[in-house]
Amino acid sequence: MGEQARRRLILGVLGGALSGVLWPLTGSAFANVEVGQRVENVELATLDGRREMLLSGKALANVLVFFRPGHDRSLDTLKAMAVCEKEFTAKPVRWVAVVSGSHARDELRAFVIASGIQMPVLLDEGDALYGKLGVRLHPVIGIADEKGALLDYVPYHRINYCDMIRVRIRHALHEVDLAAVERVDQPQKALFPNAVPGAVAGRRVKLGEMFLESRQWSKAAEQARIALEKEPGLAAAHVLMGQALAGQGKCRQALPAFDQALKIDPGSASAAEGRRGCEGKR
Amino acid sequence: MAWAKILVSVACAAALALPGPAAGAPSTEPKALRKHTFKVNPGPLPAREKTAWSHAPYEAGDCSICHASADPRKPGPVTTSGNALCYSCHDEFQEIMKRPYQHPPAVESCLNCHNAHNSRERGLLHTELATGCKDCHRQVKEIAETSKVKHGALDQGAKCANCHNPHGTSVEKLLIQLPYDQCVSCHAVDDMKDHEGVVLTNYKKWLDENKVKHAPVQAKDCSACHRTHGGENFRLLIAEYPATFYSAYDRKNYALCFSCHNEKVVSEPETRTLTNFRDGSRNLHFLHVNKADRGRACRACHEVHASRQPRHVRDGVPYGPTGWVLKINYLKTPTGGQCARTCHDTKSYER
Known part of the structure; x- marks a missing residue:
C-alpha cells in the first residue's frame, strides 16, 4: 500500500468515526469527502461575472446546492430551495448553487431565473470542485459549518426533501436537536382516526357524557358498555358506567364501577365523587 | 323503532x-x-x-x-x-x-x-373511498385507468387509503409513512405477482439481507424511481431503463439513471473527476457501457436496490435465457480494483 493510500485509509477511518459523533443519522457522503471532513474553500467565478468563495466563515451553515441545467429534479430542488432560502434570510446561513462550468451560460441563466433562487451560482470550471468532492449525483446538497467541516450530505429525495434540508440547517444553527432531525427523517406513521389508541372508546365516553347531561341514563350506560368492550382499562368508561347506573338509582351496581375506575386511576376525582354520592344509598 | x-x-x-x-x-x-x-x-x-x-x-x-x-x-x-x-x-x-x-x-x-x-x-x-378521491384527483384517476403498467395497491384492500391518509400526515403527498416503509409493508411476501402474473421480489427479505443500499432506497424514497399510480415503463419505473444485460448505448435508454447520475460518466472516454472506476484517466464506465452494439447495461454490474458489496456491485448477474448466474468476482482495492475471470480474464485498474 502506497503512502497516499495509507493516508487516505487513515483519514477515511477517522472521518467515519468523527462523522458518527457529529451526525449519527447520516448514511452517505460525497464520494471523496466524508461527513466530518473539511471541504476546501475555493474561489469560483459566478454566473453574473463576479468571483465568490465557496464557503463563508461567518455562516453557521454553508449550504451547497449542486445541480445541472435542463434537469427536472434540479429545477424542482432549486425551486424548493428558493422558498427555503427566504425562510433563513436573517440568519447566518450562506447559500450557493454550484454547477459545472461546461454548460452554456444562456441555458444556465434561463434555468436559474425559472427556479427563483437568489443565491449566487458558482461555475466549476473543468469540474475541478466536482472532482475534488466526488459529486456523483444531481441534485445533491451538502451542508458545512463555519470552519468548512461537512455536516451533512443529502442527495435528492422526491418526498420531504425540503423538510430534510430545513431541519438540518436549523440543527447547524443550534435551533433544534438531533431528535428533531430524526423526527423528520423517520416520521411517525399517520394513524387513521379509529387506529389512534383509545380513540374509539374515548368517543363513546364523550357521547355517553352527553347523554348523562340530558339524564338519558340507559343510553349513557350503553355507551359505557361499548367503550369498555373496546377498552376495558379505560377509567373514564368505568366512571361513566357508574354515573349512568347511579342515575338510574342502581348504586349497588355503580359502586364496583367507581371502584374499578379508582383502581385504574386513583386520582380520578369524578370516580371518587360518584363513589361518595353512592355510599349512603346502597 | x-x-x-x-x-x-x-x-x-x-x-x-x-x-x-x-x-x-x-x-x-x-x-x-x-x-x-x-x-x-x-x-x-x-x-x-x-x-x-x-x-x-x-x-x-x-x-x-x-x-x-x-x-x-x-x-x-x-x-x-x-x-x-x-x-x-x-x-x-x-x-x-x-x-x-x-x-x-x-x-x-x-x-x-x-x-x-x-x-x-x-x-x-x-x-366509495376511491371514487370520492378520484372525483377531485382527476389526474390520478386518468393515470390509474390508462397506464400500461398498473399498481395493484390502487384497487386492492383499502385502495387509496393503502398509502394515503386523507386527514393529515407527517409525510408529503399525505403518505401514511415514507415511501419505503409503505412499499415494504406490502412487498414483503414471496408470492406477490404483478398484473401480468410475474412473481415480484420480496423486498423486505432482499433489503434485510443486503446492507449496501442504493441512495434512494437508503433514503426510503422508492418514488424517486417508481411511479405509484401507474406508468408506461417496466416495473412502474419513472423513465427508461434497459431490461437486458446487453443494450446498445443511447442516453435515452438510461433516462432513469441519469435523472440523478451525471450522464457524462458514460459519455466521456477520459476523465479524472467523473468516476473512480477508471484506469488512470481511462473511463471504464465508458468502456463497458458506451458501445453501439453490445453495451453492458448498468444492471450487468450493479444491483439497483441493495447489494453486499460497496458501490452496489453485484455478486453475480443472471445471464442468458436460463438465468444462470455469472459471478462478477469484483475486488475493491484502495487505489482501484479488479474483476477476476468472469466476463473476461482477470483485469485490474489503478487510478
Missing part, C-alpha cells in the same frame, strides 16, 4: 334544508364549489335507501347531541359550527390535524367527505 328512524331521517333532512342535490340523488354538477367546499348532501339518506353505517349519535335517535333541539321533526341548527362540533367527540383529531401535512378538504369541513348521519359506505363516506 323503524318508524321512528324514518321520521328522524325525513325530518332531519327537511330541517337542515341546506343546498344540495335531492337527498340521495347523484349530482351532475362539479363537486368543488369553492376552494375546498364540496356540494354534498349533509342530511340523512332518504328512508328508502339501504344504509350500512350510522353515526352513533344519530343511531341513538337524539338530535340534540349535535343540534339545537332533540325533536327529530325540527332539530334546528347545529350547536357548534364547523369541524369543532365533530372534534368535541372525535378527540383524536386534535393530534391528527396538527400533523405537518393536511388534506385541505378535511381542514375545511369533515362534511366534505363524510355524512354525519348515515351512509352506504364505511366511514360514513358520501361515496
Whole structure:
C-alpha cells in the first residue's frame, strides 16, 4: 500500500468515526469527502461575472446546492430551495448553487431565473470542485459549518426533501436537536382516526357524557358498555358506567364501577365523587 | 323503532334544508364549489335507501347531541359550527390535524367527505373511498385507468387509503409513512405477482439481507424511481431503463439513471473527476457501457436496490435465457480494483 493510500485509509477511518459523533443519522457522503471532513474553500467565478468563495466563515451553515441545467429534479430542488432560502434570510446561513462550468451560460441563466433562487451560482470550471468532492449525483446538497467541516450530505429525495434540508440547517444553527432531525427523517406513521389508541372508546365516553347531561341514563350506560368492550382499562368508561347506573338509582351496581375506575386511576376525582354520592344509598 | 328512524331521517333532512342535490340523488354538477367546499348532501339518506353505517349519535335517535333541539321533526341548527362540533367527540383529531401535512378538504369541513348521519359506505363516506378521491384527483384517476403498467395497491384492500391518509400526515403527498416503509409493508411476501402474473421480489427479505443500499432506497424514497399510480415503463419505473444485460448505448435508454447520475460518466472516454472506476484517466464506465452494439447495461454490474458489496456491485448477474448466474468476482482495492475471470480474464485498474 502506497503512502497516499495509507493516508487516505487513515483519514477515511477517522472521518467515519468523527462523522458518527457529529451526525449519527447520516448514511452517505460525497464520494471523496466524508461527513466530518473539511471541504476546501475555493474561489469560483459566478454566473453574473463576479468571483465568490465557496464557503463563508461567518455562516453557521454553508449550504451547497449542486445541480445541472435542463434537469427536472434540479429545477424542482432549486425551486424548493428558493422558498427555503427566504425562510433563513436573517440568519447566518450562506447559500450557493454550484454547477459545472461546461454548460452554456444562456441555458444556465434561463434555468436559474425559472427556479427563483437568489443565491449566487458558482461555475466549476473543468469540474475541478466536482472532482475534488466526488459529486456523483444531481441534485445533491451538502451542508458545512463555519470552519468548512461537512455536516451533512443529502442527495435528492422526491418526498420531504425540503423538510430534510430545513431541519438540518436549523440543527447547524443550534435551533433544534438531533431528535428533531430524526423526527423528520423517520416520521411517525399517520394513524387513521379509529387506529389512534383509545380513540374509539374515548368517543363513546364523550357521547355517553352527553347523554348523562340530558339524564338519558340507559343510553349513557350503553355507551359505557361499548367503550369498555373496546377498552376495558379505560377509567373514564368505568366512571361513566357508574354515573349512568347511579342515575338510574342502581348504586349497588355503580359502586364496583367507581371502584374499578379508582383502581385504574386513583386520582380520578369524578370516580371518587360518584363513589361518595353512592355510599349512603346502597 | 323503524318508524321512528324514518321520521328522524325525513325530518332531519327537511330541517337542515341546506343546498344540495335531492337527498340521495347523484349530482351532475362539479363537486368543488369553492376552494375546498364540496356540494354534498349533509342530511340523512332518504328512508328508502339501504344504509350500512350510522353515526352513533344519530343511531341513538337524539338530535340534540349535535343540534339545537332533540325533536327529530325540527332539530334546528347545529350547536357548534364547523369541524369543532365533530372534534368535541372525535378527540383524536386534535393530534391528527396538527400533523405537518393536511388534506385541505378535511381542514375545511369533515362534511366534505363524510355524512354525519348515515351512509352506504364505511366511514360514513358520501361515496366509495376511491371514487370520492378520484372525483377531485382527476389526474390520478386518468393515470390509474390508462397506464400500461398498473399498481395493484390502487384497487386492492383499502385502495387509496393503502398509502394515503386523507386527514393529515407527517409525510408529503399525505403518505401514511415514507415511501419505503409503505412499499415494504406490502412487498414483503414471496408470492406477490404483478398484473401480468410475474412473481415480484420480496423486498423486505432482499433489503434485510443486503446492507449496501442504493441512495434512494437508503433514503426510503422508492418514488424517486417508481411511479405509484401507474406508468408506461417496466416495473412502474419513472423513465427508461434497459431490461437486458446487453443494450446498445443511447442516453435515452438510461433516462432513469441519469435523472440523478451525471450522464457524462458514460459519455466521456477520459476523465479524472467523473468516476473512480477508471484506469488512470481511462473511463471504464465508458468502456463497458458506451458501445453501439453490445453495451453492458448498468444492471450487468450493479444491483439497483441493495447489494453486499460497496458501490452496489453485484455478486453475480443472471445471464442468458436460463438465468444462470455469472459471478462478477469484483475486488475493491484502495487505489482501484479488479474483476477476476468472469466476463473476461482477470483485469485490474489503478487510478
